[in-house]
Amino acid sequence: MPKVAQYARFSSDNQRxxxxxxxxxxxxxxxxxxxxQVVSTYTDEARSATTDNxxxxxxxxxxxxxGLFDIVLVHKLDRFSRDRYDSAIYKKKLKKNHVKLCSVLERMDDSPESIMMEAVLEGMSEYYSKNLAREVMKGMNETALQCKHTGGCPPLGYDLDENRHLVINEQEAQAVRIIFQMFADGHGYTTIIDYLNAHGYKTKRGKMFGKxxxxxxxxNEKYTGVFVFNKAAAKTDGKRNNHAQKDSYIRIEGGCPAIIGKKLFAQVQRIKAKNKRNTGRYHSKEFYLLTGKLxxxxxxxxxxxxxxxxxxxKTRLATYRCNTHRAMCNNKELNKDYLDAYIAVxxxxxxxxxxxxxxxxxxNQQVQKFNSSYDKxxxxxxxxxxxxxxSLANITRAIEKGIFTDDLLQRAEQxxxxxxxxxxxxxxxxxxEPIVYEDVAYLYTQWRELKRNTEEFRTFxxxxxKAIHVRPYDFDxxxxxxxxxxxxxxxxxxxRGELYEMFDSKVKEQKRCLKNQKADT
Ligand SMILES: [Zn+2]
Structure with a gap:
């Protein structure tokens, strides 16, 4: 028979x-x-809710x-602690002593929320002081803790129910399955995109698919049913915490409905990694970030x-150069290294x-403008x-009254x-549809994290x-x-001079090269 310690607390500040x-x-x-078996009972009559008192x-x-008891029982969990940080800390202490916390009114299942809290706590205690951790947790997105969607637009394949939980949109889920399966079968992005667009599939925003x-x-790991929450999004002082970023994702298995299997997802990640290595090698010869844009x-x-x-x-010189023969066009070439670097920054x-x-x-201003003229x-x-x-209704009535003329029938058809x-x-x-910041916030992370000189970075x-228009002395x-x-x-x-000055040291070097070149001839 399990031994139980009961804990009761009365707070005079709470009337109910x-x-x-x-x-x-x-x-x-x-x-x-x-x-x-009840072995002991602890009671506090506390004015303040903090556990220290x-x-x-x-x-x-x-x-x-x-080892006096196996279970701590409370009537309601907020009797144990109303502070989320304290609650997690003391629960952890109990757990360490092999004591379970139970509540009369709440079912103590291992809900995603409690699992996530523990994960957060363990992850953070290395980096944060107690007070800071408390602040961070307060600020942490409540909705994310309950596996609720936090951003604006849910990913393709999902809709949001009234509680902002992800539910499968079967029509879109089909597109997701096609994308994963085709990619796993060795098809390239272009083939998949062509297939999707030809078969009328659209992105979440109703657009054609792009790379x-x-x-x-x-x-997106969500497709395997793992709800992923970015811990780094929990802000302390308005800035993202650099430490948290290193290990910034909390994953909840079964946190959302799965669209594809784990095996397929893993297979796709392997192919992606392999492609990345290959494109890296392929382009190591020369990589033009802005191909097709000049x-x-x-x-x-x-x-x-x-x-x-x-x-x-034999100084290496990479440029963008007009495709027309030099005799026919007097435009000058533009240093590729400088332009690529500048655009990326x-x-x-x-x-x-x-x-x-x-x-x-x-x-959103544009969207509003469009939508307001759209109304008209x-x-x-x-x-x-x-x-x-x-008009059609009138004709129908006439026909009902027995009026048949060729004119009338012709008019009806028209x-x-x-x-x-x-x-x-x-x-x-x-x-x-207007967008929200959360829809696009990932772009900055992507910009930082994407490996340079890769197909992915170029697409990004x-x-x-849209374009770069080059003239002999300047460019747009x-x-x-x-x-x-x-x-x-x-x-x-x-x-052009502005761009070249930005890479001043290189310009000097190049001038030296040019001088050498002149000396050559
Ligand atoms: Zn030209």
């Missing part, structure tokens, strides 16, 4: 709290039902190490990567949380539709056609670069920070 007697009565009843509580914790959306999906403003042709080794010292700057928030609000357009179409509908057209148009007309960077960088929701372009004009 049961008296100590009432708590003990309920606990005695509970022990009788479960055939538990509760002598009997401290005594009970101390006694738990003496970047695919990459996201193939990396346009020669003199002749209108594309500018393409060019690599040569010049001078006696520029994008990173734009993705910093502060700037990202600005971009999000700009996008939508009303117009709807009005036309109603008019057609009315109207039917028109109605169908308007119906389609109404159906296709859609409001744009290129989604923000046209960024698009619309996140695929709207087009939000912003041209930045830059003199």
């Amino acid at each position: 709290s049961e008296s100590i007697d009432a708590q003990i009565r309920a606990m005695n009843q509970f022990c009788k039902q479960n055939h538990w 509760r002598p009997q509580f401290q005594q009970m914790i101390a006694d738990s190490g003496k 970047n959306s695919l990459y996201e999906i193939l990396s 346009v020669c403003d003199v002749c209108g042709k594309r500018m393409i990567g060019n690599l040569r080794f010049s001078g006696r010292s 520029l994008i990173g700057e734009r993705l910093k949380p502060k700037n990202l928030r600005k971009a999000v609000s700009k996008v 357009y939508h009303t117009d179409v709807l009005q036309q539709y109603n008019e057609v509908q009315d 109207l039917e056609n028109e109605k169908a057209k308007l119906e389609t148009r109404l159906h296709e007309l859609k409001l744009l 960077i290129q989604q923000f670069v 960088i046209v960024l698009d920070m619309g996140f695929g929701v709207v087009e939000l372009t912003e041209p930045i004009t830059m003199r």
Whole structure:
């Protein structure tokens, strides 16, 4: 028969709290039902809720190490501790002494929340002082603790129920399964994207699939039913904690419904890792970050990567160069190393949380603008539709009265056609959905974490670069920070000299090379 220590607490500040007697009565009843033996009872009458001012509580914790009882029973868990940090700390102490905490009113299953709390606590105690940990936990997203979706848009394949839990959207889940299966079968991104788009599958935002959306999906562990929560998102002083980032994910098995199996997911991760190594090797020869984005403003042709080794010292020189023969176009080539480096940094700057928030609000302004004019357009179409509908109704009534003329029937057919057209148009007309910062916050992490000189990084960077127009003395960088929701372009004009000065030391070196070159000839 398990031995039980009962703990009751009455707080005079809480009007609704049961008296100590009432708590003990309920606990005695509970022990009788479960055939538990009550060996001791601890009670505190505390004004303050902090555990430090509760002598009997401290005594009970101390006694738990003496093997006097196997279970600590409370009437309600908030009697044990109302402070989440204390609760976790003391529960851990009990656990260490092989004593279980039970509650009369709450079922003490190993809920995702309690598992996560323990994980957080263990992870953090190495890095935080007690007070800091307490603060962090207070600030931690309550919704995430209950495996609730925290961001704006749920991942493809899922919808949110009224409690913000992820539920499977069967239609979209199918696309997810196709993506994983095709990738595991050895198909490349392009093939998969073509297949999806050809079969009418759409991204969560109703867009065509692109490489970047695919990459996201193939990396998302949620699809195996593991709810992943980013601990680093718990902020202490508004900044992310660097220590927490090292080990920043809490994973809850079964925290959300699975769409694909673990085996398939693991297989895909292996292929991805292998591809990464391969592309790294393949591109180690020369990697052009901005391939396809540069346009020669003199002749209108594309500018393409060019690599040569010049001078006696065979200095490597990589550039973007106009594809038209030099005799036909006098535009100058542009140093590839400088431009690539500058654009990568520029994008990173734009993705910093502060700037990202600005971009999000700009996008939403556009969305609002579109949606407000949409209303008028939508009303117009709807009005036309109603008019057609009315005319059709009139004709139907006439026919019912026995009026048949060729004209009337012809008119009816015309109207039917028109109605169908308007119906389609109404159906296709859609409001744009605004985005929230949380939808795009991952982009900055991605920018930091993606390995440079890889296909993935190029795809990532290129989604923000619409084009770069190059002229003999300057060039325009046209960024698009619309996140695929709207087009939000912003041209930045830059003199070639500015770019070259940024990499000053290299310029000097190059000048030296040029001098050598002249000496050569
Ligand atoms: Zn040209």
